[in-house]
Amino acid sequence: MGKFKFNPTKLDGVYVIEPEVFGDERGYFMETYSAEEFREAGLDYDFVQDNQSSSRKGVLRGLHFQKNHPQAKLVRVISGEVFDVAVDLRADSATYGQWVGELLSADNKKQLMIPRGFAHGFLVISEKAEFVYKCDDVYHPEDEGGVMYDSCGIVWPEIDEELVLSEKDMKHPRLEDLNFKFNL
Secondary structure (H helix, E strand, C coil): CCCEEEEECCCCCCEEEEECCEEECCEEECCCCCHHHHHHCCCCCCCCEEEEEEEECCEEEEEEEECCCCCCEEEEEEECEEEEEEEECECCCCCCCCEEEEEEECCCCCEEEECCCEEEEEEECCCEEEEEEEECCCCCHHHEEECCCCCCCCCCCCCCCCCECCCCHHHCCCHHHCCCCECC
């Protein structure tokens, strides 16, 4: 039996991954990634960069993608809780424009595997959250793309804080005005 449960979502290639957690009175231990087990599950990625961010409640980051250097991402939360979202932007996909969302937290230890061809974003719903992710390509700042967070039909959790977006994220085009699709 493997150390991970790979749960497919309604979007081809996007998985909710639940690691096996070994715990006792001292705390817990878990593997967060195993190239061999991921490959056996059909998730064959060569991760080349790890990133970490910290955000306060109400921060919404996204929806982001890279146009010419798309990235697959394996995302998780190590402190707090976020609502994490992937939006399908693959030109030939029957689910183009559709989204999946998952609550990721330090407590539930779930991860989301997002393949290339998707926009990605998250909303912090705890007082603070630390978010970490692996990417299969390096970040290229000149290659950024984005979609307006409220244009994809995403049902974001209600929080008692005003949303906080970067100036850049407030200027993304709406999905219906996006002049870009991934041809992978």
